[in-house]
Amino acid sequence: MLSKLLIANRGEIALRILRAAKELKIPTVAAYSEADKDLMHVKMADESICIGPADSSQSYLNIPAIISAMELSGSDGVHPGYGFLSENPDFAEKVEKSGFDFVGPSASVIRMMGNKVSAKEFALKSGLPIVPGSSGAVDENVHEEAEKLGYPVIIKAASGGGGRGMKIVYSPEELDSAIELTQQESAVAFGDSTVYLEKFLENPRHIEVQVLADRHGNIIHLGDRDCSLQRRHQKVIEEAPALGIKEEKRQEIYEQCIEACRQLDYVSAGTFEFLYENDNFYFIEMNTRIQVEHPVTESVTGIDLVKLQLRIARDEEIKIKQEDIVLKGHAIECRINAENSETFLPSPGKILEYHAPGGIGVRMDSHLYKDYVVPPYYDSLIAKVICRANDREDARARLERALDEMYVLGIDTNLEMHRKLINDPNFINGTFNINYLENLNKEK
Numbered sequence: 001m002l003s004k005l006l007i008a009n010r011g012e013i014a015l016r017i018l019r020a021a022k023e024l025k026i027p028t029v030a031a032y033s034e035a036d037k038d039l040m041h042v043k044m045a046d047e048s049i050c051i052g053p054a055d056s057s058q059s060y061l062n063i064p065a066i067i068s069a070m071e072l073s074g075s076d077g078v079h080p081g082y083g084f085l086s087e088n089p090d091f092a093e094k095v096e097k098s099g100f101d102f103v104g105p106s107a108s109v110i111r112m113m114g115n116k117v118s119a120k121e122f123a124l125k126s127g128l129p130i131v132p133g134s135s136g137a138v139d140e141n142v143h144e145e146a147e148k149l150g151y152p153v154i155i156k157a158a159s160g161g162g163g164r165g166m167k168i169v170y171s172p173e174e175l176d177s178a179i180e181l182t183q184q185e186s187a188v189a190f191g192d193s194t195v196y197l198e199k200f201l202e203n204p205r206h207i208e209v210q211v212l213a214d215r216h217g218n219i220i221h222l223g224d225r226d227c228s229l230q231r232r233h234q235k236v237i238e239e240a241p242a243l244g245i246k247e248e249k250r251q252e253i254y255e256q257c258i259e260a261c262r263q264l265d266y267v268s269a270g271t272f273e274f275l276y277e278n279d280n281f282y283f284i285e286m287n288t289r290i291q292v293e294h295p296v297t298e299s300v301t302g303i304d305l306v307k308l309q310l311r312i313a314r315d316e317e318i319k320i321k322q323e324d325i326v327l328k329g330h331a332i333e334c335r336i337n338a339e340n341s342e343t344f345l346p347s348p349g350k351i352l353e354y355h356a357p358g359g360i361g362v363r364m365d366s367h368l369y370k371d372y373v374v375p376p377y378y379d380s381l382i383a384k385v386i387c388r389a390n391d392r393e394d395a396r397a398r399l400e401r402a403l404d405e406m407y408v409l410g411i412d413t414n415l416e417m418h419r420k421l422i423n424d425p426n427f428i429n430g431t432f433n434i435n436y437l438e439n440l441n442k443e444k
């Protein structure tokens with residue numbers, strides 16, 4: 001089991017997975033597109049195999065190509081990373097049916113939690129608090145339901161992801177057209193036009209809970225993260241633990257997440273995402289995969305989540321007991337993108353010079369190196385800078401120092417935006433919610 005691992009992803013997460021596999025002495029195969037032959041993990045893997053052209057629909061999203069790559073390379077397990085096929089139940093099913101191990105939960109769990117309507121139905125049944133909304137997809141009662149919830153409401157695509165497939169509706173007159181538009185957009189983007197209705201929470205924070213479960217019934221949580229700083233519903237800065245949550249509330253939501261995992265027969269790493277407003281949690285979705293922001297949790301718990309995912313896929317037991325998990329200090333992560341700090345336009349190109357920050361408490365997850373060419377075809381994430389210290393202010397100051405040290409020449413990056421943001425008084429004081437960054441950008 002997992003005698004050879006195929007990494008079906010790219011960039012920093014592919015490197016992250018490769019490093020974990022190496023520490024477990026699992027031979028690795030990097031599956032890469034024609035545009036990615038120079039990626040750092042492709043050079044470092046024991047073997048590599050091209051799975052198709054640059055266009056991800058023909059490579060990283062191409063299920064037959066990846067299964068063939070597993071067969072050809074003699075891999076018996078696959079780590080999907082995040083994005084791409086990581087939450088595609090058909091892929092997980094195909095892997096399972098081919099007799100290989102999928103590093104993640106079962107295809108049926110991915111299918112249920114991947115659809116936000118069935119995920120909310122499950123959450124409600126399992127006892128998790130959910131955002132009030134339509135029971136299931138919108139139907140002829142939608143006007144009545146919206147009236148009952150009170151405007152503003154939000155129309156969301158059942159298969160939506162990456163912050164897309166959402167429309168806020170402020171009045172009954174806008175409702176029908178918002179539904180139609182979201183249905184159309186969602187059909188094109190996600191191949192599913194199902195939409196549902198939710199109360200639009202006006203100033204919540206985004207708080208999520210990390211869980212880990214094995215095939216032997218052991219389930220633990222690794223605390224929470226605050227991912228409220230977002231642009232276009234996508235996370236920009238994340239931190240652990242979340243600030244200002246009453247201990248009692250915290251323990252209650254952790255227990256509810258563990259109970260939900262038990263009912264799901266959940267296996268591997270997973271995240272329950274909530275909006276948090278006026279001391280209340282509201283479930284929005286579950287991610288059945290490793291997340292971009294997992295290093296902040298690793299930094300405060302000292303636990304290697306990716307290594308544990310691999311161990312769990314090998315049927316090993318999680319040996320860490322809940323009571324052994326003690327959070328140490330505070331960690332903050334900045335997502336560094338190849339994009340302009342002002343216009344947010346993508347900026348692919350050749351890295352002419354590059355310096356990674358270092359020193360105590362600084363972690364850099366990046367696949368960059370001098371002369372590497374950032375291709376234009378994929379997500380613009382090029383690095384994650386994570387700092388941990390004994391308290392939040394020290395972690396913030398450390399991050400400020402680390403970002404000052406870092407430079408990337410040859411392409412535009414959003415480093416400057418991060419430097420400004422972590423010096424913003426509201427960031428320093430922790431007084432922000434999910435609208436904060438958008439409002440700040442509007443003010444410019």
Ligand code: ADP
Nearest residue numbers: 160161162163164198199200201206233284434
């Ligand atoms: P995705 O799968 O695209 O990430 P989510 O359902 O996780 O979508 O929501 C992403 C973000 O969108 C949330 O963190 C929040 O900022 C915003 N959002 C989603 N639902 C609501 C809601 N009911 N009220 C207010 N904001 C919301």
